[in-house]
Amino acid sequence: MAADQPIPVVTDLAGVSVRKYTTDQVILDGIDWTVRAGEHWALLGANGAGKTTILRLVGATMHPTEGTVEVLGHRLGRVDMRELRSRIGFVSSAQKVPVDQTAHTVVLTGATGTVQPLWRKYDDDTKARAHELLAELDLKDLADRPYGVCSGGQRARILIARALIADPGLLLLDEPFNALDLPSREDLIDAMHRLAATRPRLTTVTVTHHLEELAPNIGHALLLRDGRVLARGPVDEVLTGARMTECFGRPIEVGRLDGRWLARSARPRAQA
Known part of the structure; x- marks a missing residue:
């Protein structure tokens, strides 16, 4: 793409509100x-801030009560949601996959968007592509291992390979680091950083509670508080101590070391 051409918009929310019909509660x-092609966003906020609802909107699994949501050039309400979802990759530790099947088979199910494999749908090229993705995510030796006996970190990377096999225009990651130990977390961060480097048009949105889980390629952040945008934009402008303190409602100190973020709750200094 020429330098003077605008970067395509991947998803755009304008004046979006969501309310529960039964209680009229504002979510x-x-x-x-607005998220553009090749951008990598972190979505942060306390529990109940609205992160999951935003992910459902851009993942084309629900409609807004007010406002407009456009994803990959299509406005929700004017497009077949099932067809649109086939172009969106989704990763969550809670998603259903066949735990008794091999890692290779789990990746294949991403090509059909099904829980169980549909073997007649997978040609030799698709099967080869699944092996390539496993190798890219340092999982080549696990292709024949049952998913259910893989470690948490290995499962997370298998799910990313599963999401990528359909060549999505948008990759959504809903707390992918949940319950991972430190080595597994670092392996996943490294994998996401490599993917961003080798796929310059890949667009990702990662929901997390911890700044330490952000890979160095995350360039933008959206902070939510009580269903409203507190701040959005480049990470250096958004992930400040003052804004994180306002977002989470307690004093937070933020730092950065070798491209990685650090955060801790600031404690009052003892009186002399």
Whole structure:
């Protein structure tokens, strides 16, 4: 793409609000947010801030109560949601996959968007592609290992390979580091960093609670508080101590070391 051409918009939320019909509870209130091709966003906020609801909107699994949501050039309400979802990769430790099947088979199910494999749908090229993705994510030797006996970190990377096999235009990661130990977390961060380097048009949105889980390629962040946007934009402008303190409601100190983020709760200094 020429340098003077605009970068395509992957998803755009304009004046988006979501309310529960039964109680009229406000879940999201007046959200404006634009994500462009090749950007990597972190979505942060306390529990109940609205992160999961935003992910459901951009993942084409629900409609807003007010406002417009456009994903991959299509406006929700004017597109077949099932077809749109086939172009969106989704990764969550809670998603259902066949735990008794091999890692290679689990990746194949991403090509059909099914829980169980549909063997007649997978040609030799698709099967080879699944092996390539496993190798790319340092899982080549696990191709024939049952998913259920893989470690948490290995499972997370298998699910990313599963999401990528359909060549999605958008990759959503819902707390992918949940319950991972330190080595597994670092392996996953390294894998995401490599993917960003080898796929310059890959667009990702990662929901997390911890700055330490952000890979160095994360360039933008959206902070939510009580269903509203507190801040959005480049990480250096958004992930500040002042804004994180306002977002989470307690004093937070933020730092950065070798491209990685650090955060801790600031404690009052003892009186002399």
